[in-house]
Amino acid sequence: MSAKWKFCLNIAALSALFGLLYLFSRYGSGYQIRILTNIAIFITLAVSYNLVNGVCGLLHLGPNGFIAVGAYTSALLSMTPAEKELNFILEHLVWPISVIHVPFLVSLIAAGAVAALFAFVISFPVLRVRGDYLAIVTFGFGEVVRVLCNACQSVTNGPLGLKGLHPYTNLWWSWGVAVLAVIVIQRLIDSNYGLAMKAIREDETAAMAMGVDPSRRLLVAFMVSAFFSGVAGGLLAHLITTISPGVFTFVLTFNLLIMIVVGGLGSTTGAIIGAVLFTWGGEALRIVERPMDIGIFTIPGIPGMRMVIFSLILMLVILFARNGILGRWELNWDFLASKFARLRRTDTPL
Protein backbone atom coordinates (compact mmCIF):
# COMPACT_ATOMS: atom_id res chain seq x y z
CA MET A 1 0.00 0.00 0.00
CA SER A 2 1.44 3.37 -0.98
CA ALA A 3 2.35 6.02 1.55
CA LYS A 4 -0.07 8.46 -0.05
CA TRP A 5 -2.99 6.07 0.40
CA LYS A 6 -2.07 5.47 4.03
CA PHE A 7 -1.85 9.19 4.68
CA CYS A 8 -5.34 9.72 3.24
CA LEU A 9 -6.70 6.80 5.28
CA ASN A 10 -5.09 8.16 8.44
CA ILE A 11 -6.65 11.58 7.86
CA ALA A 12 -10.00 9.92 7.23
CA ALA A 13 -9.74 7.86 10.41
CA LEU A 14 -8.76 10.90 12.48
CA SER A 15 -11.66 12.92 11.04
CA ALA A 16 -14.01 10.06 11.82
CA LEU A 17 -12.66 9.91 15.40
CA PHE A 18 -13.06 13.63 16.00
CA GLY A 19 -16.45 13.62 14.27
CA LEU A 20 -17.57 10.91 16.68
CA LEU A 21 -16.17 12.88 19.61
CA TYR A 22 -18.06 15.95 18.42
CA LEU A 23 -21.29 13.96 18.31
CA PHE A 24 -20.66 12.73 21.85
CA SER A 25 -19.81 16.22 23.10
CA ARG A 26 -23.11 17.50 21.64
CA TYR A 27 -25.47 14.64 22.42
CA GLY A 28 -23.68 12.33 24.84
CA SER A 29 -24.43 12.20 28.58
CA GLY A 30 -21.93 13.59 31.10
CA TYR A 31 -21.11 10.04 32.14
CA GLN A 32 -20.24 8.99 28.57
CA ILE A 33 -18.10 12.07 28.04
CA ARG A 34 -16.27 11.41 31.31
CA ILE A 35 -15.50 7.82 30.28
CA LEU A 36 -14.31 8.94 26.84
CA THR A 37 -12.02 11.53 28.45
CA ASN A 38 -10.66 8.85 30.79
CA ILE A 39 -10.08 6.50 27.87
CA ALA A 40 -7.96 9.11 26.08
CA ILE A 41 -5.83 9.74 29.18
CA PHE A 42 -5.26 6.04 29.63
CA ILE A 43 -4.42 5.64 25.94
CA THR A 44 -1.69 8.25 26.40
CA LEU A 45 -0.41 6.50 29.52
CA ALA A 46 -0.56 2.97 28.10
CA VAL A 47 1.11 3.89 24.81
CA SER A 48 3.94 5.73 26.56
CA TYR A 49 4.31 2.91 29.10
CA ASN A 50 4.43 0.37 26.28
CA LEU A 51 7.37 2.25 24.75
CA VAL A 52 9.57 1.29 27.72
CA ASN A 53 8.00 -2.04 28.70
CA GLY A 54 7.05 -3.50 25.36
CA VAL A 55 9.39 -1.96 22.82
CA CYS A 56 12.55 -1.73 24.95
CA GLY A 57 11.68 -4.80 27.04
CA LEU A 58 12.46 -3.15 30.39
CA LEU A 59 10.02 -3.96 33.18
CA HIS A 60 9.58 -0.41 34.42
CA LEU A 61 7.30 -0.21 37.48
CA GLY A 62 7.46 3.51 38.26
CA PRO A 63 5.13 5.34 35.86
CA ASN A 64 2.94 6.26 38.82
CA GLY A 65 5.88 8.37 40.01
CA PHE A 66 6.06 10.26 36.72
CA ILE A 67 2.29 10.70 36.64
CA ALA A 68 2.42 12.12 40.17
CA VAL A 69 5.24 14.51 39.25
CA GLY A 70 3.31 15.70 36.20
CA ALA A 71 0.05 16.07 38.09
CA TYR A 72 1.61 18.12 40.90
CA THR A 73 3.64 20.29 38.50
CA SER A 74 0.70 21.13 36.31
CA ALA A 75 -1.65 21.68 39.27
CA LEU A 76 0.77 24.01 41.08
CA LEU A 77 1.35 26.04 37.92
CA SER A 78 -2.26 26.37 36.81
CA MET A 79 -3.70 27.46 40.18
CA THR A 80 -3.94 31.17 40.88
CA PRO A 81 -1.88 32.53 43.82
CA ALA A 82 -5.12 33.12 45.76
CA GLU A 83 -6.20 29.49 45.32
CA LYS A 84 -2.81 28.29 46.47
CA GLU A 85 -3.15 30.48 49.57
CA LEU A 86 -6.44 28.72 50.35
CA ASN A 87 -4.93 25.25 49.92
CA PHE A 88 -1.77 25.65 51.93
CA ILE A 89 -3.07 26.08 55.46
CA LEU A 90 -0.52 24.20 57.52
CA GLU A 91 2.62 25.34 55.74
CA HIS A 92 3.22 28.06 53.25
CA LEU A 93 4.13 27.29 49.70
CA VAL A 94 7.73 28.08 48.86
CA TRP A 95 8.24 31.39 47.12
CA PRO A 96 8.68 31.08 43.37
CA ILE A 97 5.90 28.52 42.96
CA SER A 98 3.50 30.52 45.13
CA VAL A 99 3.22 33.42 42.66
CA ILE A 100 3.55 31.70 39.30
CA HIS A 101 0.32 31.30 37.37
CA VAL A 102 0.38 30.10 33.76
CA PRO A 103 -2.21 28.95 31.20
CA PHE A 104 -3.24 25.30 31.17
CA LEU A 105 -1.33 24.43 28.00
CA VAL A 106 1.95 25.80 29.41
CA SER A 107 1.36 23.94 32.67
CA LEU A 108 0.88 20.68 30.73
CA ILE A 109 4.12 21.16 28.80
CA ALA A 110 5.90 22.00 32.05
CA ALA A 111 4.43 18.85 33.62
CA GLY A 112 5.89 16.75 30.82
CA ALA A 113 9.22 18.54 30.98
CA VAL A 114 9.60 18.13 34.75
CA ALA A 115 8.65 14.44 34.52
CA ALA A 116 11.22 13.98 31.73
CA LEU A 117 13.80 15.73 33.90
CA PHE A 118 13.05 13.29 36.73
CA ALA A 119 13.44 10.45 34.24
CA PHE A 120 16.80 11.85 33.18
CA VAL A 121 18.01 12.06 36.77
CA ILE A 122 16.93 8.57 37.80
CA SER A 123 18.07 7.01 34.54
CA PHE A 124 21.63 6.90 35.86
CA PRO A 125 20.95 4.26 38.51
CA VAL A 126 17.99 2.69 36.64
CA LEU A 127 19.57 2.06 33.23
CA ARG A 128 22.68 0.52 34.73
CA VAL A 129 20.66 -2.51 35.83
CA ARG A 130 18.34 -4.85 33.96
CA GLY A 131 15.55 -7.30 34.58
CA ASP A 132 14.37 -7.84 38.13
CA TYR A 133 16.64 -5.16 39.54
CA LEU A 134 15.33 -2.54 37.13
CA ALA A 135 11.82 -3.50 38.15
CA ILE A 136 12.54 -3.05 41.84
CA VAL A 137 14.53 0.20 41.43
CA THR A 138 11.78 1.81 39.35
CA PHE A 139 9.21 0.54 41.82
CA GLY A 140 11.30 2.16 44.54
CA PHE A 141 11.30 5.40 42.57
CA GLY A 142 7.50 5.39 42.46
CA GLU A 143 7.39 4.83 46.21
CA VAL A 144 9.99 7.53 46.90
CA VAL A 145 7.95 10.05 44.91
CA ARG A 146 4.91 9.15 47.00
CA VAL A 147 6.88 9.51 50.24
CA LEU A 148 8.23 12.88 49.06
CA CYS A 149 4.73 14.06 48.14
CA ASN A 150 3.65 13.21 51.68
CA ALA A 151 6.67 14.70 53.40
CA CYS A 152 7.49 17.90 51.47
CA GLN A 153 4.56 19.86 52.81
CA SER A 154 5.77 23.25 51.63
CA VAL A 155 5.63 22.13 48.00
CA THR A 156 2.93 19.47 47.76
CA ASN A 157 0.80 20.27 50.81
CA GLY A 158 1.54 16.77 52.17
CA PRO A 159 -1.24 14.24 52.70
CA LEU A 160 -3.91 16.96 52.36
CA GLY A 161 -3.17 17.26 48.65
CA LEU A 162 -4.37 20.02 46.37
CA LYS A 163 -8.05 20.75 46.05
CA GLY A 164 -10.25 22.87 43.83
CA LEU A 165 -8.32 22.67 40.57
CA HIS A 166 -10.15 24.04 37.54
CA PRO A 167 -11.67 21.22 35.49
CA TYR A 168 -9.81 22.29 32.34
CA THR A 169 -9.51 18.76 30.96
CA ASN A 170 -12.24 17.96 28.45
CA LEU A 171 -12.68 15.65 25.47
CA TRP A 172 -10.60 17.82 23.15
CA TRP A 173 -7.61 18.27 25.44
CA SER A 174 -7.40 14.60 26.37
CA TRP A 175 -7.96 13.25 22.85
CA GLY A 176 -5.63 15.86 21.35
CA VAL A 177 -2.85 14.76 23.68
CA ALA A 178 -3.63 11.09 23.07
CA VAL A 179 -3.44 11.47 19.28
CA LEU A 180 -0.23 13.50 19.57
CA ALA A 181 1.32 10.90 21.91
CA VAL A 182 0.41 8.02 19.61
CA ILE A 183 1.83 9.79 16.54
CA VAL A 184 5.08 10.86 18.24
CA ILE A 185 5.70 7.50 19.89
CA GLN A 186 4.82 5.46 16.82
CA ARG A 187 7.14 7.59 14.67
CA LEU A 188 9.88 7.06 17.26
CA ILE A 189 9.30 3.29 17.17
CA ASP A 190 9.43 3.27 13.36
CA SER A 191 12.62 5.31 13.32
CA ASN A 192 16.21 4.20 13.55
CA TYR A 193 15.96 4.70 17.34
CA GLY A 194 13.01 2.34 17.56
CA LEU A 195 14.86 -0.35 15.63
CA ALA A 196 17.77 -0.02 18.03
CA MET A 197 15.39 -0.33 21.00
CA LYS A 198 13.91 -3.52 19.58
CA ALA A 199 17.41 -4.85 18.95
CA ILE A 200 18.30 -4.18 22.59
CA ARG A 201 15.11 -5.95 23.69
CA GLU A 202 15.93 -9.05 21.66
CA ASP A 203 19.62 -9.32 22.49
CA GLU A 204 21.51 -6.53 24.17
CA THR A 205 24.96 -7.99 23.62
CA ALA A 206 24.33 -8.51 19.92
CA ALA A 207 22.96 -4.97 19.63
CA MET A 208 26.08 -3.58 21.27
CA ALA A 209 28.23 -5.60 18.92
CA MET A 210 26.42 -3.91 16.02
CA GLY A 211 27.38 -0.52 17.41
CA VAL A 212 24.16 0.38 19.28
CA ASP A 213 24.74 2.31 22.49
CA PRO A 214 22.01 0.89 24.79
CA SER A 215 22.06 3.53 27.50
CA ARG A 216 21.58 6.38 25.00
CA ARG A 217 18.72 4.72 23.12
CA LEU A 218 17.01 3.56 26.29
CA LEU A 219 17.38 7.03 27.81
CA VAL A 220 15.44 8.49 24.87
CA ALA A 221 12.64 5.97 25.34
CA PHE A 222 12.59 6.51 29.09
CA MET A 223 12.39 10.30 28.79
CA VAL A 224 9.78 10.35 26.01
CA SER A 225 7.69 7.91 28.02
CA ALA A 226 8.06 10.04 31.15
CA PHE A 227 7.18 13.21 29.22
CA PHE A 228 3.84 11.86 28.03
CA SER A 229 3.13 10.23 31.42
CA GLY A 230 3.69 13.64 33.00
CA VAL A 231 1.38 15.38 30.53
CA ALA A 232 -1.26 12.72 31.11
CA GLY A 233 -0.77 13.25 34.84
CA GLY A 234 -1.53 16.95 34.35
CA LEU A 235 -4.67 16.06 32.41
CA LEU A 236 -5.72 13.59 35.11
CA ALA A 237 -5.21 16.21 37.84
CA HIS A 238 -7.45 18.69 36.04
CA LEU A 239 -10.05 16.02 35.38
CA ILE A 240 -10.46 14.80 38.95
CA THR A 241 -9.68 18.33 40.31
CA THR A 242 -8.37 16.98 43.64
CA ILE A 243 -4.99 15.31 43.94
CA SER A 244 -3.25 13.77 46.91
CA PRO A 245 -0.37 11.30 47.24
CA GLY A 246 -2.89 8.48 47.65
CA VAL A 247 -4.07 8.88 44.06
CA PHE A 248 -0.72 7.88 42.58
CA THR A 249 -0.06 4.51 44.18
CA PHE A 250 1.30 1.38 42.57
CA VAL A 251 -2.27 0.39 41.65
CA LEU A 252 -2.07 2.93 38.83
CA THR A 253 1.04 1.23 37.44
CA PHE A 254 -0.62 -2.14 37.87
CA ASN A 255 -3.60 -1.01 35.82
CA LEU A 256 -1.30 0.22 33.04
CA LEU A 257 0.52 -3.10 33.12
CA ILE A 258 -2.76 -4.97 32.65
CA MET A 259 -3.62 -2.76 29.66
CA ILE A 260 -0.39 -3.34 27.80
CA VAL A 261 -0.19 -7.05 28.64
CA VAL A 262 -3.76 -7.67 27.49
CA GLY A 263 -3.24 -5.60 24.35
CA GLY A 264 0.06 -7.28 23.57
CA LEU A 265 3.45 -6.16 24.90
CA GLY A 266 5.28 -4.18 22.25
CA SER A 267 2.29 -3.15 20.17
CA THR A 268 1.13 0.47 20.20
CA THR A 269 -2.30 -0.34 18.81
CA GLY A 270 -2.44 -3.20 21.31
CA ALA A 271 -1.86 -0.70 24.11
CA ILE A 272 -4.68 1.46 22.72
CA ILE A 273 -7.05 -1.51 22.59
CA GLY A 274 -5.98 -2.51 26.10
CA ALA A 275 -6.62 1.00 27.44
CA VAL A 276 -10.07 1.19 25.84
CA LEU A 277 -11.06 -2.28 27.05
CA PHE A 278 -9.75 -1.67 30.56
CA THR A 279 -11.40 1.72 31.05
CA TRP A 280 -14.69 0.65 29.54
CA GLY A 281 -14.56 -2.79 31.16
CA GLY A 282 -13.70 -1.26 34.52
CA GLU A 283 -16.89 0.79 34.38
CA ALA A 284 -18.93 -2.18 33.18
CA LEU A 285 -17.57 -4.35 35.99
CA ARG A 286 -18.95 -1.97 38.62
CA ILE A 287 -21.97 -4.31 38.55
CA VAL A 288 -20.10 -6.88 40.66
CA GLU A 289 -19.63 -4.36 43.46
CA ARG A 290 -23.31 -3.41 43.57
CA PRO A 291 -26.03 -5.56 45.08
CA MET A 292 -27.83 -7.48 42.36
CA ASP A 293 -31.50 -8.37 42.31
CA ILE A 294 -32.16 -11.75 40.70
CA GLY A 295 -35.88 -12.40 41.10
CA ILE A 296 -36.41 -13.80 44.56
CA PHE A 297 -33.07 -13.13 46.26
CA THR A 298 -30.39 -10.47 46.21
CA ILE A 299 -26.70 -11.07 45.71
CA PRO A 300 -24.86 -8.57 47.86
CA GLY A 301 -22.24 -6.52 46.02
CA ILE A 302 -18.66 -7.32 46.93
CA PRO A 303 -16.46 -4.24 47.25
CA GLY A 304 -12.97 -4.83 45.90
CA MET A 305 -14.10 -7.63 43.61
CA ARG A 306 -13.06 -5.67 40.52
CA MET A 307 -9.39 -5.73 41.46
CA VAL A 308 -9.61 -9.49 42.02
CA ILE A 309 -11.04 -9.90 38.54
CA PHE A 310 -8.38 -7.62 37.03
CA SER A 311 -5.56 -9.54 38.73
CA LEU A 312 -7.07 -12.82 37.57
CA ILE A 313 -7.30 -11.51 33.99
CA LEU A 314 -3.66 -10.42 34.10
CA MET A 315 -2.52 -13.80 35.41
CA LEU A 316 -4.66 -15.78 32.96
CA VAL A 317 -3.38 -13.74 30.02
CA ILE A 318 0.26 -14.08 31.07
CA LEU A 319 -0.08 -17.80 31.82
CA PHE A 320 -2.17 -18.98 28.89
CA ALA A 321 -2.12 -16.30 26.17
CA ARG A 322 1.19 -14.57 26.64
CA ASN A 323 0.87 -12.57 23.43
CA GLY A 324 -2.27 -10.77 24.46
CA ILE A 325 -4.68 -9.61 21.78
CA LEU A 326 -2.26 -8.40 19.13
CA GLY A 327 1.09 -9.86 20.18
CA ARG A 328 3.70 -7.66 18.56
CA TRP A 329 1.53 -6.92 15.54
CA GLU A 330 0.24 -3.47 14.82
CA LEU A 331 -3.35 -3.04 13.75
CA ASN A 332 -2.39 -0.73 10.87
CA TRP A 333 -3.54 -0.41 7.29
CA ASP A 334 -1.04 -2.98 5.99
CA PHE A 335 -2.22 -5.50 8.57
CA LEU A 336 -5.86 -4.88 7.69
CA ALA A 337 -5.12 -5.07 3.97
CA SER A 338 -3.30 -8.39 4.33
CA LYS A 339 -6.11 -9.82 6.47
CA PHE A 340 -8.66 -8.60 3.95
CA ALA A 341 -6.70 -10.11 1.07
CA ARG A 342 -6.47 -13.45 2.86
CA LEU A 343 -10.18 -13.35 3.56
CA ARG A 344 -10.90 -12.80 -0.13
CA ARG A 345 -8.54 -15.57 -1.12
CA THR A 346 -10.24 -18.14 1.11
CA ASP A 347 -13.65 -17.05 -0.08
CA THR A 348 -13.04 -17.71 -3.78
CA PRO A 349 -13.11 -21.38 -4.72
CA LEU A 350 -10.07 -22.64 -6.59
Added chain:
Amino acid sequence: MRTTLLLQQLINGVSLGSLYALIAIGYTMVYGILRLINFAHGDLLMVSAYAAIYGIALFSLPWFLTFPLAIISTGAIGILLDRAAYKPLRQAPRISLLISAIGASFLMENLALVIVGGVPKPFPRPDFFNHVIRAGHLHIQVLTIYSPLITLVLVFGLLYIVFKTRVGKAMRAASWDFEATRLMGINLDSIIALTFLLGSSLAAAGGIMWAMKYPQINPFMGVIPGLKAFIAAVLGGIGNIVGAVIGGFLLGVFEILIVALLPGLADYRDAFAFLLLIGILLFRPTGIMGERSAH
Protein backbone atom coordinates in the same frame (compact mmCIF):
# COMPACT_ATOMS: atom_id res chain seq x y z
CA MET B 1 20.82 8.91 79.63
CA ARG B 2 22.06 9.39 76.10
CA THR B 3 23.74 5.97 76.03
CA THR B 4 20.69 4.15 77.38
CA LEU B 5 18.59 5.75 74.69
CA LEU B 6 21.08 4.64 72.07
CA LEU B 7 21.15 1.13 73.54
CA GLN B 8 17.37 1.02 73.57
CA GLN B 9 17.23 2.01 69.92
CA LEU B 10 19.96 -0.48 69.04
CA ILE B 11 17.92 -3.27 70.61
CA ASN B 12 14.83 -2.13 68.70
CA GLY B 13 16.88 -2.07 65.51
CA VAL B 14 18.18 -5.61 66.03
CA SER B 15 14.65 -6.79 66.74
CA LEU B 16 13.26 -5.18 63.59
CA GLY B 17 16.25 -6.43 61.63
CA SER B 18 15.63 -10.01 62.72
CA LEU B 19 12.19 -9.84 61.08
CA TYR B 20 13.66 -8.43 57.88
CA ALA B 21 16.20 -11.25 57.98
CA LEU B 22 13.54 -13.96 58.28
CA ILE B 23 11.63 -12.56 55.32
CA ALA B 24 14.74 -11.88 53.25
CA ILE B 25 15.74 -15.56 53.37
CA GLY B 26 12.70 -16.50 51.29
CA TYR B 27 13.56 -13.97 48.60
CA THR B 28 17.15 -15.06 48.46
CA MET B 29 16.40 -18.80 48.31
CA VAL B 30 13.87 -18.43 45.48
CA TYR B 31 16.17 -16.07 43.62
CA GLY B 32 19.05 -18.51 44.04
CA ILE B 33 17.19 -21.25 42.20
CA LEU B 34 14.71 -19.57 39.86
CA ARG B 35 16.46 -16.21 39.34
CA LEU B 36 13.12 -14.59 40.09
CA ILE B 37 12.12 -11.86 42.53
CA ASN B 38 9.06 -13.37 44.11
CA PHE B 39 6.96 -10.21 44.42
CA ALA B 40 4.22 -12.13 46.19
CA HIS B 41 6.57 -13.17 49.01
CA GLY B 42 5.66 -10.20 51.21
CA ASP B 43 1.99 -11.09 51.02
CA LEU B 44 2.70 -14.42 52.70
CA LEU B 45 3.23 -12.39 55.90
CA MET B 46 -0.31 -11.20 55.63
CA VAL B 47 -1.57 -14.73 54.98
CA SER B 48 0.13 -16.08 58.09
CA ALA B 49 -1.05 -13.17 60.26
CA TYR B 50 -4.67 -13.70 59.21
CA ALA B 51 -4.33 -17.46 59.59
CA ALA B 52 -3.12 -16.89 63.15
CA ILE B 53 -5.93 -14.43 63.94
CA TYR B 54 -8.59 -16.81 62.67
CA GLY B 55 -7.00 -19.75 64.46
CA ILE B 56 -7.12 -17.90 67.77
CA ALA B 57 -10.43 -16.08 67.35
CA LEU B 58 -12.51 -18.56 65.36
CA PHE B 59 -11.32 -21.92 66.66
CA SER B 60 -10.05 -20.48 69.97
CA LEU B 61 -6.92 -22.59 69.79
CA PRO B 62 -4.04 -21.72 72.13
CA TRP B 63 -1.30 -19.68 70.51
CA PHE B 64 1.35 -22.41 70.67
CA LEU B 65 -0.86 -24.57 68.45
CA THR B 66 -2.13 -21.78 66.23
CA PHE B 67 1.22 -20.33 65.27
CA PRO B 68 2.74 -23.58 63.93
CA LEU B 69 -0.51 -24.32 62.08
CA ALA B 70 -0.47 -20.85 60.52
CA ILE B 71 3.16 -21.34 59.51
CA ILE B 72 2.46 -24.73 57.91
CA SER B 73 -0.58 -23.48 56.00
CA THR B 74 1.39 -20.47 54.73
CA GLY B 75 4.13 -22.83 53.58
CA ALA B 76 1.50 -24.79 51.66
CA ILE B 77 0.24 -21.59 50.07
CA GLY B 78 3.83 -20.81 49.06
CA ILE B 79 4.01 -24.12 47.20
CA LEU B 80 0.62 -23.46 45.62
CA LEU B 81 1.86 -20.04 44.49
CA ASP B 82 4.80 -21.64 42.70
CA ARG B 83 2.63 -24.31 41.08
CA ALA B 84 -0.01 -21.88 39.87
CA ALA B 85 1.93 -18.77 38.94
CA TYR B 86 5.55 -19.70 38.24
CA LYS B 87 5.72 -23.33 37.16
CA PRO B 88 3.87 -22.87 33.83
CA LEU B 89 6.35 -20.12 32.93
CA ARG B 90 9.66 -21.92 33.49
CA GLN B 91 10.59 -21.64 29.80
CA ALA B 92 8.98 -18.22 29.23
CA PRO B 93 10.77 -14.86 28.89
CA ARG B 94 11.74 -13.33 32.23
CA ILE B 95 9.40 -10.37 31.86
CA SER B 96 6.39 -12.74 31.78
CA LEU B 97 7.53 -14.39 34.99
CA LEU B 98 7.88 -11.03 36.74
CA ILE B 99 4.47 -9.87 35.54
CA SER B 100 2.98 -13.12 36.78
CA ALA B 101 4.61 -12.51 40.17
CA ILE B 102 3.13 -9.01 40.36
CA GLY B 103 -0.26 -10.37 39.32
CA ALA B 104 -0.08 -13.07 42.00
CA SER B 105 0.78 -10.47 44.62
CA PHE B 106 -2.20 -8.29 43.69
CA LEU B 107 -4.47 -11.30 43.53
CA MET B 108 -3.52 -12.36 47.07
CA GLU B 109 -3.95 -8.86 48.48
CA ASN B 110 -7.31 -8.25 46.85
CA LEU B 111 -8.66 -11.72 47.57
CA ALA B 112 -7.79 -11.07 51.20
CA LEU B 113 -9.54 -7.70 50.94
CA VAL B 114 -12.69 -9.36 49.61
CA ILE B 115 -12.60 -12.20 52.13
CA VAL B 116 -11.69 -10.41 55.36
CA GLY B 117 -12.57 -6.80 54.51
CA GLY B 118 -10.41 -3.70 54.60
CA VAL B 119 -10.92 -2.78 58.25
CA PRO B 120 -7.66 -3.34 60.17
CA LYS B 121 -7.98 -6.15 62.70
CA PRO B 122 -6.22 -6.12 66.07
CA PHE B 123 -3.81 -9.01 66.52
CA PRO B 124 -4.35 -10.88 69.80
CA ARG B 125 -0.88 -10.84 71.32
CA PRO B 126 -0.39 -13.76 73.75
CA ASP B 127 0.48 -12.70 77.30
CA PHE B 128 3.63 -14.75 77.02
CA PHE B 129 5.14 -12.07 74.72
CA ASN B 130 3.69 -9.14 76.62
CA HIS B 131 5.99 -8.72 79.63
CA VAL B 132 8.18 -5.69 79.85
CA ILE B 133 11.67 -6.02 81.29
CA ARG B 134 12.97 -2.98 83.13
CA ALA B 135 16.70 -2.59 83.56
CA GLY B 136 17.67 0.84 84.77
CA HIS B 137 16.23 3.22 82.23
CA LEU B 138 15.75 0.49 79.66
CA HIS B 139 12.23 -0.71 78.96
CA ILE B 140 12.27 -3.78 76.77
CA GLN B 141 9.31 -5.84 75.70
CA VAL B 142 9.99 -9.54 75.87
CA LEU B 143 8.99 -9.88 72.22
CA THR B 144 11.83 -7.56 71.26
CA ILE B 145 14.27 -10.03 72.81
CA TYR B 146 12.54 -13.16 71.60
CA SER B 147 12.32 -12.27 67.92
CA PRO B 148 16.10 -12.15 67.27
CA LEU B 149 16.49 -15.38 69.28
CA ILE B 150 13.74 -17.18 67.38
CA THR B 151 15.22 -15.89 64.14
CA LEU B 152 18.66 -17.26 65.00
CA VAL B 153 17.23 -20.67 65.94
CA LEU B 154 15.27 -20.85 62.67
CA VAL B 155 18.27 -19.70 60.63
CA PHE B 156 20.51 -22.36 62.14
CA GLY B 157 17.85 -24.97 61.43
CA LEU B 158 17.70 -23.79 57.82
CA LEU B 159 21.48 -23.76 57.46
CA TYR B 160 21.54 -27.32 58.76
CA ILE B 161 19.03 -28.41 56.12
CA VAL B 162 20.82 -26.58 53.32
CA PHE B 163 24.39 -27.59 54.17
CA LYS B 164 24.14 -30.93 55.95
CA THR B 165 21.35 -32.91 54.29
CA ARG B 166 20.92 -34.53 50.90
CA VAL B 167 18.00 -32.32 49.85
CA GLY B 168 20.08 -29.32 50.89
CA LYS B 169 22.84 -30.50 48.63
CA ALA B 170 20.32 -30.81 45.80
CA MET B 171 19.10 -27.26 46.48
CA ARG B 172 22.63 -25.91 46.35
CA ALA B 173 23.25 -27.84 43.16
CA ALA B 174 20.09 -26.41 41.58
CA SER B 175 21.17 -22.87 42.38
CA TRP B 176 24.62 -23.60 40.99
CA ASP B 177 23.51 -25.10 37.67
CA PHE B 178 19.82 -25.76 37.06
CA GLU B 179 20.18 -27.87 33.92
CA ALA B 180 23.09 -29.98 35.12
CA THR B 181 21.16 -30.77 38.29
CA ARG B 182 18.27 -32.03 36.18
CA LEU B 183 20.71 -34.20 34.21
CA MET B 184 21.90 -35.77 37.47
CA GLY B 185 18.41 -37.21 37.90
CA ILE B 186 17.27 -34.85 40.64
CA ASN B 187 13.57 -34.03 40.66
CA LEU B 188 13.79 -30.27 40.38
CA ASP B 189 10.08 -29.70 40.87
CA SER B 190 10.18 -31.18 44.34
CA ILE B 191 13.37 -29.23 45.13
CA ILE B 192 11.68 -26.00 44.05
CA ALA B 193 8.59 -26.92 46.08
CA LEU B 194 10.81 -27.48 49.12
CA THR B 195 12.48 -24.11 48.55
CA PHE B 196 9.12 -22.38 48.48
CA LEU B 197 7.97 -24.35 51.55
CA LEU B 198 11.03 -23.33 53.60
CA GLY B 199 11.06 -19.71 52.41
CA SER B 200 7.33 -19.26 52.95
CA SER B 201 7.41 -20.86 56.38
CA LEU B 202 10.16 -18.51 57.53
CA ALA B 203 8.22 -15.57 56.09
CA ALA B 204 5.17 -16.83 57.97
CA ALA B 205 7.11 -16.91 61.24
CA GLY B 206 8.32 -13.39 60.46
CA GLY B 207 4.75 -12.34 59.64
CA ILE B 208 3.39 -13.54 62.97
CA MET B 209 6.12 -11.72 64.89
CA TRP B 210 5.56 -8.64 62.73
CA ALA B 211 1.86 -8.82 63.56
CA MET B 212 2.65 -9.02 67.29
CA LYS B 213 5.00 -6.05 66.97
CA TYR B 214 2.56 -3.90 64.97
CA PRO B 215 -0.79 -5.43 65.94
CA GLN B 216 -2.99 -3.78 63.29
CA ILE B 217 -3.52 -6.27 60.48
CA ASN B 218 -4.79 -5.34 57.03
CA PRO B 219 -4.58 -7.05 53.62
CA PHE B 220 -1.73 -4.80 52.48
CA MET B 221 0.46 -5.17 55.59
CA GLY B 222 2.97 -7.38 53.75
CA VAL B 223 3.93 -4.95 51.02
CA ILE B 224 6.35 -2.65 52.82
CA PRO B 225 8.07 -5.29 55.01
CA GLY B 226 8.36 -7.45 51.89
CA LEU B 227 10.12 -4.68 49.99
CA LYS B 228 12.42 -3.84 52.87
CA ALA B 229 13.32 -7.51 53.21
CA PHE B 230 14.05 -7.68 49.52
CA ILE B 231 16.40 -4.73 49.91
CA ALA B 232 18.02 -6.54 52.82
CA ALA B 233 18.51 -9.58 50.60
CA VAL B 234 20.19 -7.45 47.93
CA LEU B 235 22.27 -5.74 50.60
CA GLY B 236 23.62 -9.09 51.76
CA GLY B 237 24.12 -10.41 48.24
CA ILE B 238 21.08 -12.04 46.69
CA GLY B 239 21.21 -15.83 46.57
CA ASN B 240 23.25 -15.94 49.77
CA ILE B 241 21.37 -17.09 52.89
CA VAL B 242 23.87 -15.86 55.47
CA GLY B 243 24.13 -12.59 53.53
CA ALA B 244 20.35 -12.15 53.69
CA VAL B 245 20.41 -12.56 57.47
CA ILE B 246 23.24 -10.07 57.89
CA GLY B 247 21.59 -7.68 55.44
CA GLY B 248 18.32 -7.90 57.37
CA PHE B 249 19.96 -7.06 60.70
CA LEU B 250 21.96 -4.22 59.12
CA LEU B 251 18.90 -2.70 57.47
CA GLY B 252 16.87 -2.86 60.68
CA VAL B 253 19.58 -1.18 62.76
CA PHE B 254 20.25 1.39 60.03
CA GLU B 255 16.57 2.37 59.77
CA ILE B 256 15.97 2.67 63.49
CA LEU B 257 19.20 4.58 64.09
CA ILE B 258 18.51 7.10 61.33
CA VAL B 259 15.10 7.84 62.78
CA ALA B 260 16.52 7.94 66.32
CA LEU B 261 19.50 10.16 65.55
CA LEU B 262 17.79 12.46 63.03
CA PRO B 263 14.14 12.66 64.14
CA GLY B 264 13.47 15.43 61.61
CA LEU B 265 13.86 12.88 58.82
CA ALA B 266 11.38 10.38 60.26
CA ASP B 267 8.87 11.15 57.48
CA TYR B 268 11.38 9.99 54.90
CA ARG B 269 12.02 6.64 56.60
CA ASP B 270 10.57 4.51 53.82
CA ALA B 271 12.60 6.38 51.21
CA PHE B 272 15.94 5.59 52.90
CA ALA B 273 15.77 1.89 52.21
CA PHE B 274 15.32 2.54 48.50
CA LEU B 275 18.15 5.05 48.40
CA LEU B 276 20.29 2.42 50.10
CA LEU B 277 19.23 -0.09 47.43
CA ILE B 278 20.15 2.30 44.63
CA GLY B 279 23.50 2.94 46.31
CA ILE B 280 24.27 -0.78 46.56
CA LEU B 281 23.26 -1.45 42.99
CA LEU B 282 25.50 1.39 41.81
CA PHE B 283 28.60 0.59 43.79
CA ARG B 284 28.47 -3.08 44.79
CA PRO B 285 25.75 -4.93 42.86
CA THR B 286 26.64 -8.32 44.35
CA GLY B 287 26.05 -7.11 47.92
CA ILE B 288 28.39 -7.28 50.87
CA MET B 289 28.67 -11.07 50.93
CA GLY B 290 28.66 -11.73 47.19
CA GLU B 291 26.17 -13.80 45.25
CA ARG B 292 25.13 -17.45 45.85
CA SER B 293 25.39 -19.66 48.87
CA ALA B 294 27.14 -22.62 47.30
CA HIS B 295 30.61 -21.08 47.37
